[in-house]
Amino acid sequence: MLLAQTLACIGELDREAMARAQGRVDSLLKPPGSLGRLEEIAVKLAGITGKPFPVIKKKSVIVMAGDHGVVAEGVSAAPQEITYQILPRFVDGTGGIGVLARHAGARVVVVDIGVARPVDWPGVIVRKIRAGTGNIARGPAMTREEAVQAISVGIELSQAEIRDGADLIATGDMGIGNTTPSSAILCAMAGTPVDEAVGRGTMVNDEVLERKRRAVAEAVNVNQPDTTDPLDVLAKVGGLEIAGLAGVILGAAAQRVPVLLDGFITGAAALIAAGLCPRVREFMLASHLSEERAHRHMLTALGLKPLLDFNLRLGEGTGAALAMPVVEAAVKVLAEMATFGEAEVSDMDREKLL
Amino acid sequence: MLLAQTLACIGELDREAMARAQGRVDSLLKPPGSLGRLEEIAVKLAGITGKPFPVIKKKSVIVMAGDHGVVAEGVSAAPQEITYQILPRFVDGTGGIGVLARHAGARVVVVDIGVARPVDWPGVIVRKIRAGTGNIARGPAMTREEAVQAISVGIELSQAEIRDGADLIATGDMGIGNTTPSSAILCAMAGTPVDEAVGRGTMVNDEVLERKRRAVAEAVNVNQPDTTDPLDVLAKVGGLEIAGLAGVILGAAAQRVPVLLDGFITGAAALIAAGLCPRVREFMLASHLSEERAHRHMLTALGLKPLLDFNLRLGEGTGAALAMPVVEAAVKVLAEMATFGEAEVSDMDREKLL
Numbered sequence: 214m215l216l217a218q219t220l221a222c223i224g225e226l227d228r229e230a231m232a233r234a235q236g237r238v239d240s241l242l243k244p245p246g247s248l249g250r251l252e253e254i255a256v257k258l259a260g261i262t263g264k265p266f267p268v269i270k271k272k273s274v275i276v277m278a279g280d281h282g283v284v285a286e287g288v289s290a291a292p293q294e295i296t297y298q299i300l301p302r303f304v305d306g307t308g309g310i311g312v313l314a315r316h317a318g319a320r321v322v323v324v325d326i327g328v329a330r331p332v333d334w335p336g337v338i339v340r341k342i343r344a345g346t347g348n349i350a351r352g353p354a355m356t357r358e359e360a361v362q363a364i365s366v367g368i369e370l371s372q373a374e375i376r377d378g379a380d381l382i383a384t385g386d387m388g389i390g391n392t393t394p395s396s397a398i399l400c401a402m403a404g405t406p407v408d409e410a411v412g413r414g415t416m417v418n419d420e421v422l423e424r425k426r427r428a429v430a431e432a433v434n435v436n437q438p439d440t441t442d443p444l445d446v447l448a449k450v451g452g453l454e455i456a457g458l459a460g461v462i463l464g465a466a467a468q469r470v471p472v473l474l475d476g477f478i479t480g481a482a483a484l485i486a487a488g489l490c491p492r493v494r495e496f497m498l499a500s501h502l503s504e505e506r507a508h509r510h511m512l513t514a515l516g517l518k519p520l521l522d523f524n525l526r527l528g529e530g531t532g533a534a535l536a537m538p539v540v541e542a543a544v545k546v547l548a549e550m551a552t553f554g555e556a557e558v559s560d561m562d563r564e565k566l567l
Numbered sequence: 568m569l570l571a572q573t574l575a576c577i578g579e580l581d582r583e584a585m586a587r588a589q590g591r592v593d594s595l596l597k598p599p600g601s602l603g604r605l606e607e608i609a610v611k612l613a614g615i616t617g618k619p620f621p622v623i624k625k626k627s628v629i630v631m632a633g634d635h636g637v638v639a640e641g642v643s644a645a646p647q648e649i650t651y652q653i654l655p656r657f658v659d660g661t662g663g664i665g666v667l668a669r670h671a672g673a674r675v676v677v678v679d680i681g682v683a684r685p686v687d688w689p690g691v692i693v694r695k696i697r698a699g700t701g702n703i704a705r706g707p708a709m710t711r712e713e714a715v716q717a718i719s720v721g722i723e724l725s726q727a728e729i730r731d732g733a734d735l736i737a738t739g740d741m742g743i744g745n746t747t748p749s750s751a752i753l754c755a756m757a758g759t760p761v762d763e764a765v766g767r768g769t770m771v772n773d774e775v776l777e778r779k780r781r782a783v784a785e786a787v788n789v790n791q792p793d794t795t796d797p798l799d800v801l802a803k804v805g806g807l808e809i810a811g812l813a814g815v816i817l818g819a820a821a822q823r824v825p826v827l828l829d830g831f832i833t834g835a836a837a838l839i840a841a842g843l844c845p846r847v848r849e850f851m852l853a854s855h856l857s858e859e860r861a862h863r864h865m866l867t868a869l870g871l872k873p874l875l876d877f878n879l880r881l882g883e884g885t886g887a888a889l890a891m892p893v894v895e896a897a898v899k900v901l902a903e904m905a906t907f908g909e910a911e912v913s914d915m916d917r918e919k920l921l
Contacts, residue, residue, distance in 0.1 A: 241663075242653065242656055242661070242662055242663070243663050243881050244644075244645070244769045244880070244881070246880075247769065247858075247879065247880045247881040248663065248879060248881055248885065249858055249877045249878030249879045249880065250877040250878055250879075251877060251879070251889070290598075291598070292913055294913055295912065295913060298911075298912045298913060299596065299910075299912055302596055302905060302910050302912070306903070307596070307903065307904060307905035307909070307910060308596055308904065308905070308910075309595075309596070309597050309602065309900070309904060311903075311904075312899050312900055312903045312904050313896055313899070313900070315899075315903075316892070316895065316896050316899050317892075415598045415601065504601075504603055521875070521893070522876070523602075523603045523604040523605060524603030524604055525601065525602060525603045525604075525605070526598070526600075526601045526603065527597050527598070527601040527602055531602065535605070535893060535896055538670070538671075538892035538893075539875075539889060539892075539893075541670065542667055542670050542889055545666050545667070545669075545670050546663070546666055546667070549660075549661065549665075549666045549669075550661060550662070550663060550665075550666050551656060551661035551662070555661070556653075556656050556661060556662075557652075558649065558652045558653055558656070559646060559648055559649060559652060
């Protein structure tokens with residue numbers, strides 16, 4: 214219900230706002246085009262928000278945490294317990310996303326959407342759909358209904374942040390083992406071959422890498438996800454935090470709020486979201502290119518170019534938080550730079566030049 | 568005198584501080600290496616500053632402005648007048664660097680080191696060595712003595728900022744026509760062929776591009792700069808703001824303060840600085856890869872990898888200001904993230920993994 218309503222609300226970029234923003238950008242006190250991607254971002258944000266001068270005042274990183282039954286296949290180097298243990302560090306600001314979000318001036322919303330253990334850490338929002346997914350190498354991750362519920366949680370939380378004033382939403386994930394379902398989603402949604410789609414995730418050795426490849430291949434073989442049905446893919450080979458993040462993305466896009474994607478796990482969520490509504494891609498910005506090599510296939514499928522290339526592979530929304538100041542810079546260029554006319558500086562004679 | 572003293576002060580990276588910073592980075596609440604380049608930057612800054620926990624509290628962008636006699640060859644699309652006209656916009660915060668430096672929380676220091684017209688704009692520091700360079704396609708840009716004086720101005724201003732508390736110095740330039748001497752410096756200092764070294768600068772068309780190539784080739788032929796003598800190269804085919812920026816870089820390195828390079832013009836200054844003292848390269852960070860394509864040859868010669876790739880070609884220090892929050896993020900990760908021990912989270916069993 215909420216999902217269908219949300220999908221129906223996702224519109225197109227506002228071409229008029231973009232044209233006005235582009236006009237302003239071209240009149241600023243600089244050679245046309247000389248601020249490169251900052252100009253592109255500013256115009257895109259105008260299109261997303263429908264405002265020729267978009268503003269970013271309040272930023273939120275929504276971090277969804279969930280566990281994965283597929284860890285039983287030995288696909289992860291770290292113990293599942295870490296998903297649970299690390300959450301208070303996201304809340305108290307001493308985990309990676311805590312530090313980088315504080316630096317960016319962003320709020321962190323930490324959500325248990327599917328952690329295996331009961332979570333009662335102060336400050337963590339508990340919206341658990343189930344205590345971890347099933348082992349996708351042997352059967353489905355969750356039911357279709359659970360997938361829809363998890364997406365709905367994401368939509369609700371994203372829209373709650375927006376009601377609270379957020380004008381930039383970033384995504385983050387935590388879940389030991391979650392590169393495996395993300396790779397499986399990439400295979401199903403973009404047709405990427407298993408060997409291309411599976412990477413080392415969090416420091417796995419050759420043996421574990423081989424087990425990951427096998428698990429992803431089995432996940433696809435055993436579950437036979439219907440690649441034309443993103444909800445089927447999500448339910449069969451996905452994850453609860455991935456579903457939640459797909460919801461976060463859709464919820465923000467429906468409100469015309471830009472979504473800053475983090476890395477590989479968020480990329481899988483974005484593929485699901487884009488499968489449900491191709492237009493949602495226009496509302497996304499890719500914060501960075503992950504060290505997880507298959508991430509580039511996701512970004513290609515989404516038609517996005519990453520802002521940063523920092524070899525990050527931590528997740529949690531760290532890449533998204535890191536890119537926030539750059540996105541804000543674009544908005545400020547548009548709003549705060551003078552034009553040639555305002556500054557009473559001789560315009561550069563474009564006719565002569567171009 | 569000041570130059571020689573400054574060169575003598577430039578030391579090596581502090582390996583002990585780097586080892587301590589690396590040890591801390593490896594114990595942080597994340598898989599080893601998972602914060603990628605942020606970790607590298609943090610460790611490098613420890614080496615530069617000699618502090619295992621470097622801090623960045625006060626940031627300055629020093630923008631050097633100068634004019635270029637070579638504009639007589641028709642190498643620039645914009646009128647020379649703009650160098651003079653735009654300076655107040657850097658001071659009042661409505662020019663590109665004004666907006667981006669304010670966003671980064673950095674101070675902007677605007678210096679007339681060689682603008683053709685007399686400058687009496689409020690807030691601009693006037694340290695003019697001469698009113699623009701000679702036309703390098705016909706003779707030297709300046710005398711060797713003037714080059715040394717201009718470098719000394721840069722050293723003095725950089726060190727004044729540092730005395731005033733700056734712990735990160737960024738470079739910026741303004742000077743219509745200054746991609747031409749920068750290309751000539753690249754040819755002389757790195758042996759790059761003229762065709763490779765010359766780009767379109769600020770929106771020049773094919774005809775102007777051809778004139779730029781000819782001017783650079785003539786500059787090298789006519790002046791015959793001694794490529795083993797960076798001061799000779801600078802005086803014969805350089806620029807006053809380029810000399811000043813070389814001084815800014817050297818002055819900061821001598822005080823063990825990291826220098827965030829901007830784009831192509833700063834890159835030429837960095838080549839001169841590195842020619843005078845190869846160790847100075849270790850104190851540099853490259854903020855971005857410029858849209859001016861030959862910039863990549865400069866960065867290769869300097870052994871630097873850019874932080875951003877945003878197709879910027881505005882100069883003024885805009886790329887450096889844009890990258891400041893990313894550099895600060897690295898420092899904060901080091902200082903503010905908890906370790907596994909502090910956070911009482913099970914360590915990831917590295918023996919099992921690697």
